[in-house]
Amino acid sequence: xxxxxSNEDLDLTRPVEIADRLWWVGEHLGDDPFQCHVYLLEHxxxxxxxxxxxxxxxxxxxxxxxxxxxxxxxxxxxxxxxxPDITASLTxxxxxxxxxxxxxxxxxxxxxxxxxxxxxLPFHLVDRNDWRLDLGGRELRFLFTPYLHFPGAFVTFxxxxxxxxxxxxxxxxxxxxxxxxxxxxxxxxxRPFHEHYMPSREILVHGLEEIEELPLTLIAPQHGRxxxxxxxxxxxxxxxxxxxxxxxxxxQDSDIRRLSAMHQLLRGTLQQLAVLRDFRxxxxxxxxxxxxxxxxxxxxxxxxxxxxxxxxxxxxRFGGVPGTLPEQWAPLLHAHRADDDNGAGPSWVSAGTSTxxxxxxxxxxxxxxxxxxxxxxxxxxxxxxxESTLATLAQISTPLEVALxxxxxxxxxxxxxxxxxxxxxxxxxxxxLNRLALKDSLSRLLALHDRGDIPGLVVTMFDIxxxxxxxxxxxxxxxxxxxxxxxxxxxxxIRPGDLAARLGGEEFAVFHVAxxxxxxxxxxxxxxxxxxxxxDEPGLSVTTSAGVAxxxxxxxxxxxxxRADAALYDAKESGRDRTVLATA
Numbered sequence: 001x002x003x004x005x006s007n008e009d010l011d012l013t014r015p016v017e018i019a020d021r022l023w024w025v026g027e028h029l030g031d032d033p034f035q036c037h038v039y040l041l042e043h044x045x046x047x048x049x050x051x052x053x054x055x056x057x058x059x060x061x062x063x064x065x066x067x068x069x070x071x072x073x074x075x076x077x078x079x080x081x082x083x084p085d086i087t088a089s090l091t092x093x094x095x096x097x098x099x100x101x102x103x104x105x106x107x108x109x110x111x112x113x114x115x116x117x118x119x120x121l122p123f124h125l126v127d128r129n130d131w132r133l134d135l136g137g138r139e140l141r142f143l144f145t146p147y148l149h150f151p152g153a154f155v156t157f158x159x160x161x162x163x164x165x166x167x168x169x170x171x172x173x174x175x176x177x178x179x180x181x182x183x184x185x186x187x188x189x190x191r192p193f194h195e196h197y198m199p200s201r202e203i204l205v206h207g208l209e210e211i212e213e214l215p216l217t218l219i220a221p222q223h224g225r226x227x228x229x230x231x232x233x234x235x236x237x238x239x240x241x242x243x244x245x246x247x248x249x250x251x252q253d254s255d256i257r258r259l260s261a262m263h264q265l266l267r268g269t270l271q272q273l274a275v276l277r278d279f280r281x282x283x284x285x286x287x288x289x290x291x292x293x294x295x296x297x298x299x300x301x302x303x304x305x306x307x308x309x310x311x312x313x314x315x316x317r318f319g320g321v322p323g324t325l326p327e328q329w330a331p332l333l334h335a336h337r338a339d340d341d342n343g344a345g346p347s348w349v350s351a352g353t354s355t356x357x358x359x360x361x362x363x364x365x366x367x368x369x370x371x372x373x374x375x376x377x378x379x380x381x382x383x384x385x386x387e388s389t390l391a392t393l394a395q396i397s398t399p400l401e402v403a404l405x406x407x408x409x410x411x412x413x414x415x416x417x418x419x420x421x422x423x424x425x426x427x428x429x430x431x432x433l434n435r436l437a438l439k440d441s442l443s444r445l446l447a448l449h450d451r452g453d454i455p456g457l458v459v460t461m462f463d464i465x466x467x468x469x470x471x472x473x474x475x476x477x478x479x480x481x482x483x484x485x486x487x488x489x490x491x492x493x494i495r496p497g498d499l500a501a502r503l504g505g506e507e508f509a510v511f512h513v514a515x516x517x518x519x520x521x522x523x524x525x526x527x528x529x530x531x532x533x534x535x536d537e538p539g540l541s542v543t544t545s546a547g548v549a550x551x552x553x554x555x556x557x558x559x560x561x562x563r564a565d566a567a568l569y570d571a572k573e574s575g576r577d578r579t580v581l582a583t584a
Contacts, residue, residue: 003161003218005228007178015040015064016179018226019161019218024179025064027057033173036085037222039165041158042068046135048076048105049093050156050165051086051222058089062096071096076133077121078105078140080167081150082113086222094119105133107144109152126154143214145169145207149197155211162217168197169207170235172224181225187238189224198244205240212236279407280318286400287314294359295380302329303363303373303404305411312407316562317569320411325374328352332374335362349385349393357382361393363401373404414504427502429480430487438501439557442511445499450553456514457551460523461564462490464530465543465576467506478537486544489529493522509561519548523579531577543577550582 003019010016016024021042028035038061041048047069053061065074074097079087090104094117103124106114111123126133126142131154133140141157149168156165172189198204219227227235287299300313302325311323325333328350335347348371352358357380363373375397383389425437433441449457464470464486471479483506490500490508498512512522523546530544547568551560567582574580 003163003228004180004226005230007180007182010179012177012179015068018220019158019163022158022161022163022220023064023068024220024226025061025068026053027060028177029056033175034085035174035223037220037226039220040065040068041135041138041140042073043135043138045073046075046138047073048078048133048135048140049074050078051080051167052077052089052093054085054088055092058092061089062092072099075099075102076105076124076135077102078156078165079110079114080106080155080165080222081153082106082110087114087117090114090117090119090121094121097121107152107154109150127152143210145210147199147203148207149199157214162215164211164214164216164219166211166219166221168193168222169211170219170221170224170227170239171197172221174224179226181227181231184231184234184238186225186227186231187235190235190239191242193223194239194242195244200244201240201242204242204244208236208240279312279403279410282403283312283318284314286396290377294377294383296377297380298378300376300378301363301373301400301404302376303408304333305408317566320407328356329360329374329376332360332362333371335371346390346394348397349390351382351385352379354382359383359393361397361400363397363404366398366401366405372401372408375400427487430484430502432487432491432508433499433501435501435503438499438503438509438511441499442557445511445513446551446557449551452553454513457560458512458514458519458522459549459551459560459564460510460512460526460579461503461547461561461568462486462508462510462523462526462544463546463568463572464506465545465572467542470540470542474537474540478535478540481535481537482540482542485533485535486530486542489533490526493526493529498522509564514550519550520546520579520581523548527577527579545571545576546579547571548579548581 001017001020004016012028018024018039023040023042024037025040026036026038036051036053036057038053038057039050041050049065052058077090077093077097079090103122104114104119105124105126107127108125111125114123124133127144131142131144133142138158138160141159142154143157145153145155145167147153153167155167155169157163158165170190172186172193174189194204216232217229219232221227283299283301287296290296290299298314300311301318302323303310303312303320308322309325310320312318312320332348332350348362350358350360352360359377359379361375362371363375364370365372425433427434445457448454464482467479467482470482483502487502487508490510494500494510494512498510500510501508503509510522510526527544527546530542533542535541545568547564547566547570549560549564549567563582567580571578571580
């Protein structure tokens, strides 16, 4: 028969044939996420029982076994390790299996412990019998997977069906009675089991690489769900990237799922810092990943900038605006990395209040070790500061410190660069106005609009889509060519009296007097003109995203530009190469 791939029509009150003459004979215990599976290989008088289980399920297991075979047909009892959840029932089997040639199949390291059951049944050791068991017409192979989860761990491969009886490997915590994994989402049940149960990724990968060489069609673990052929490769790949030894994170906390979530947050933060460069992207990614661990409603960052404080929050897309740090968090700016001597807890973290729950962390300069900022995670409910929570917060604070310090240095450099370019009216590369020159040139246009001398004023912000990829693929010289060509396309489409500027990087802005056409008309003409550009570089084409805002009388330069920027952000988020009009 073909190995099982679906949960449809399975009656778990009866034995379930999962592959040819290979049966699941376990029992599902209600409200127990740590289900223990028992398997039976039906092979005449050489039948094999795998990991017979504990005393809680033995009566049901034995009833199912005897529905498939006669008791005297059972010769071999494979115990992949010595834990009581799979071996406690050996004392019962020792009474029930009376044939003189019956034996317990295991590794010598497990025998050293199981012998304390004082069993009558003898041991057949895989390591002293060529790691094979010939059943007469059907052969089992045993693979040594040391330290997964104990020194003498091994797994069993049934060559006739391609089934791996994998012991604790591929096991998981499950909440329902489904026997077969039906999607890669099952990996989230496998993740915490392996993170806490397996000692290290290096050891896990070593065992997985041995298993990968087998022609697998089905994996039958001791815990969790059976893994059909379609999911084997992706789950093995995911396991190879898993960090293990989860209990190294804490001395006291034993909540596996919380430790797993904390570990994923830490790993994700480090990956984001390594991959992302823009602080806005790092902050947004952190906010998203931290929600899997904490009940976060919002997250914000505060950083010292000379004598002022800058606030980075989702409200301004983590762009950084001057503000005043709320008084309750001010003590964090005088914190130190060590715990307080009076036992009050670490001075670098605050849990807020019952009415305003939060997790606030002091951020320190990687150079001077002095506090330079604060991260505040606003919560929907209070959370306990477990040891594992504090350890995770302490570890993620370091990459956040580096990211924020980098952002402040970049801001300082950008301000100095703007001051330098402000000495000239034009951007030296594109010939358009620079940011400072644009602001100065707008004064008269804004005044005319405020007096009603012109019918309306429209600002459009442009961003070249995926411009970083252009630089990375074709080089910065080609990137400069693209910037120049886009600037020319903008200049060709605007009217005399309109103002066009390069704001920096790949961002451009156009201010123009509203006419009879729609506010998006000029933006669309420019966008289509850019899309039609051709370049000598093979395979190179560019598109732009645009955000349009109609100025309100009396609205400041920065405010209308910010609305256009928000519309530009929406254009990029909704797929790029399009124009979005800001709401009125």
